Amino acid sequence: MNKKVALSLLSATVISSMAASAFAAPNPGIYMGGDVDRYYSLTDLMNLNAQGMAKFNTDLGKAGSKNIVFVDYDKKGAFLEEIFNSTDGLEKVKRDLKQSDFEGVYTQVKTDGTDGATYDPRNDIDPEPAGELKVESVSAITKNEVKVTFATDLTGKDIKPSNFNLVQKDNEYNEPYIDSVSVSGKVVTLTLGDNLISGKTYVVTVSGLSEQAQTKEVTYSLATPASVTIDTSYVTGKTGDQLKATVKDASGNDITGDYPVKWETNNANVDADGKLTGNIAAGTTILAKAYVMNGTTKVYSAQAVITVANATPTTYEGFTVDDDGTVADYTKLAATDIKTSLKMGETGYLFPFVKDQYGNVITTNSGFTFTSKNPTILVVDSATGKLTPVATGTAVVQVESGTFKKLISIEVKAAAKPTTLTVAESSVTLSDKAPAKAIKVTVKDQYGDPVSGATVTKTESTTTDFSDAALGNSGKTDAKGEITLTITPKAAGTEAVKLSVGAAPNAVEATVNVTVTASTGTVTGYKIVNSADDNVLDANDAADDDLTLKLYPVDANGNITGPAENAVWTVKDFSNGFVSIDNDGGTADGVTDSAVGSVTVTAKKKGTATLTAKVGSLEVGTFDVVVNDSKPVIGSVALTKATLTAKQSDADVLSAVLANITAKDTTGKGFDRDNDGTYEPTGDDILTSAEVAAIYSNKATVVQGDTDGTVSTLPIVGAGEATLTITFADSLNLAPLSLKVIVSDDVAPTVAAGKISITDNTTPAVDTIAGAAGAVTDGTKVSVYSDAALTTLVGTATVKADGSFDAIDLADKATGTVDYYVVAEDAAGNKAAAEKISYTAAK
Structure with missing residues (x-):
């Protein structure tokens, strides 16, 4: 293994693990087996000195990735070779470690490369009880469901589709896709996205749940309905x-x-x-x-x-205080989305989690009547469920609809009040010729929530005019509880700016100590100054998606000596697309068209961009801009149902397919694509072409796919069964989903009356009716009746492939106009409206 590459990957792995849980057993670290038998703790690994690093490199080369185990802070881990070979990322590779993953006793290496104490990680791993995860049997009851029975109960175990593999025994290329798994006691049910073939034997492999992978064979046979x-x-x-x-x-x-x-x-x-x-x-x-x-x-x-019978509320399962009294599907709300209390000064709508007698989720509170049992604490609108707190305490609200009645307790908390006032920098040093300095100030309440609209005041400690302090936004905090304090230096000296929020004697205060130094006037270098209160932008927040940089001359002490100077600004690796800059006209290349006094940097997508400033031909400074994106990002997708049914008359199945996909963001909450704070999987948050790259169909005669990048339609072409493969935008790194769509034939055939004729025969004397090619489309049979009520059948004929049908004998008529009625029918039993065919007998 290339040691530089390995070390780089290890560093990235360790850094990414730092945010994990602090609880660990066995100890988090790098365990090197083979001929090495040494252990480096994750904490020590980040602090190795030169000797320690040299020792680490030597051990790394001797051990080899097959003998190195990485243990994260959450006690999960994997062999280094597994991590390096995976394309799914560390979190998906990690697993519960087993005693057999470790070779024995390891000697811990200190930060200076010397040996420390010995440690056996196996002692901190509970052995699996014998036979607990042993597979007892496998059965295939239906063509898209396989049941795997284990020796003991698996309730609470982390069972995933990736733990199972299914392949046809005599055809290794037929590997039915496992759509989802469900656990019930000892039985794990595999729901398949593809159908099993009757009479074929399949090999089921179970891995990651026991010391060794287990295989069982199962033969699927179409059962006879009884x-x-x-x-x-x-x-x-x-x-x-x-x-x-x-x-x-x-x-x-x-x-x-x-x-x-x-x-x-x-x-x-x-x-x-x-x-x-x-x-x-x-x-x-x-x-x-x-x-x-x-x-x-x-x-x-x-x-x-x-x-x-009308749907009636039946089963109560909880409640939330909602913004508008409508929740598309409360069963998909994350715990963090459920609110069960109000603060004084807030309002909201009571939304009970209720299912009707059929088990359907009720999506609006409009059918309920609400009554507050404690109106001196909480006022409730009887029709809308709007809640208005008037005093602290616990109020009981009665929710009724017909025979359904439920009492719900809601806590009313004290009004939010500022309890913390935090400044990003409590001590600031500026030269007397420096530009204004922006400092972020944050106000939070007693519950740890940001306080919006709080009034912050400032007091300067001296009458000597060393600097000016000003608060933005008319002195009121924004929705994030933030406000910007701007310090403008004027003359050498020191003073304190005291900030305060709230009324005395309960006011909360913070102080910013300001030192203004005198510049010498001799320029020895340059300094880039940011107009914003930090270097972090949000590509999804128009109020925080740009900042302005200026270049100032400085003396030997770092003091700014004069006004901003013109410079040519360049975004390194501009093609990454993290930011754009102004004064970059014509073909945007990340370089200002000329030397300018300032440059505005605008966030485009998540990443870190480095800007350089150049005076003449000399590069005099660099500045990093970090771009975040608060827009929710999909972390996982799953199908609500593995199979959808549709009718040919539905014309298009795209909406049903997209609504059948449940998406969660990277935190595990429902994917709130419109970022309005509510997850509506079949409403505003249904997936679009921004997330879905293409949908492929294996049978375009049933459903046509959409692979042009727009994902705007999935036309239904005919009856039958099609498998759709749904792929997602490359940037999301999501595995495709496979979905079966069964389209039933409910479209009647069509009849072209102009291609049906009646022959007035003289020899023989029996008249006939027949259809030429194209007389019937998509039909299999025609029936001819002699009355409009279709009660008297004259005869039938089979429709040929070209839409024609052979002559049907009619009763011989003498003279006069006669009407007959032709009804076409298809194989599914759909019938077209009767077409009247008239003729006048001449004999």
Whole structure:
């Protein structure tokens, strides 16, 4: 291994681990096995002197990456070779370490390279109980579900899809994608994004859960449906409601995923797939049977009576104080998004977490009535749930809707008041000719939250005019609880600027000591001065996305001796795109067009940019600008459902596909893409082409993909099954998702009346009706009726591939105009509206 490369990677690894939990067992460090058997703690590694570093390099080369174990502060780790070979980053490579990862006793190396005490990390690792993670059996019940049964309960274990691999035994290229895993006791259910093939054997490999990887074989066979049971007893009667049924085999296994369930009902607003296509009035009863096809035989359920009833709140699961009384899906709120108290002076809306009798999440509080049991503490609007605190204490609010009633306790805290006043620099030294100095001041309340709109005052300690102090924003803090104090030097001397917030005697104070020095006037160098209160910008905050730099001459003591000088400013590695600068016209190249008295730097994307200033041909200074981006970034994505169903008449499935993706940011909270403080996965925060790079389809005759970078449409072309592969923007470093879409045929064939003709035969005397090519599109059969009510069938014919159909005999007519009605039907049973075909018999 190249030692320089290894050392660089190790440094990056150690630095990235510093933010982890301080709790560690075994001790965090680098453990070198092989012929070395030495251990470097992470703390000591960052403080090695020259001898210690030389020792480290020697040991690193002798041990080899296969024998080096890295242990992070959170007690997880990995072999160095695993870290170097991974493209997923340190956090995804780390795992729970086992006793067998370590070779034995290690000698700790001190910062000066000498040997210290010995340490056996195995003593700090609990051995896995024998057989705990042993795989007992594997079964494939349906084509997209595999169950892995372990010897003991896995509840609470960190089980991931990456712990499992599935591959067809006789075809290594067929590796069904594991969409998600769920744990129930000893059983881990693998939900697949791809279908298993009936009659094929698959090898299941389980890794990372035991000392050695375990493999089991399983053969999937399409089970025979033995029973169908209707699960739905109530529906709300709203368009889109779905009837549900369960299909089981003779052993009682749930095989619903293998068989599309069809429905027969007495209500025209329920289609063959069990979905309500129109509203049905409350109080209506629906008689229904569900069935699946076993070959050509229908396996029916018993007839069920399904009642249409309005959704009523039923199950209470908590509450939050919300900004507007609407939460798209409270089950996806992070704990940090839930607010259960109010401060005096605040308002909000009470939003109860409630599900209806069908288990659906209620998304608005508009259907509830609210009553405060303690109106002297908390006033509540009965209709909107708006909360207005009037005194501190705990108030009880009654929430009602029909028979649903719940009492909710809400704490009203004391009004926020400033308790800390922090200045970024409590001591400042400036020369008498220096420009104004900006200092960040932050005000927080007793709860540690920033105080917005707090009035900060300042008092200068002397009457001698050594400097001027001024507070920005009319002396009031912004939404971050921040305000800028500007110190402008005037003459050599010292003074103190006292800042205060709040009223006496409870005012909170802080002092900035200002020293102004006299410059000598002799220029010995230059100094870059930043107009802002720090060098950190936010690319997603217009109020904090730029700063201005100026170049000043300084004397031997570093004192500024005069006004800013013109300089040519250059952004190093400008192509990284972290910042832009003004006075960079024409082709932007990160260099000012000429020497200028100041340069404004604007944030573009996260990173650190270095600017240089040049006077004449001499580079006289550099300045680093750090760019952050407060805009939420996706850290992970997952599918809500592995399979979506759609109808051919839906025309496009993009909205359903995007709404089926659950995204979380890098902190684990719901991805709030519009940064409004609320995660709305099916509303404002649905993913767009900014995050989704492309969606590929394996069957364009069913669903067409969108791979042009815009991700604006996924047209439904026909009935069938398609697998969609969703890829994400490269910058997000997210693995693709695979989703199955099943499109049912609900589109009736079309009939071209102009291509259907009736022949008035004389020999034989029976008239006929026939269709030329193109008479029927997407149909398989035509039926001809002699009446508009379609009660008297004259005859049928099969539609040919070109849309024509052979002649159907009609009754011989003497004279006069006669009407016939042609109905086309497709294989799915969809029927076109009847087309009237008329002719006048001449004989």
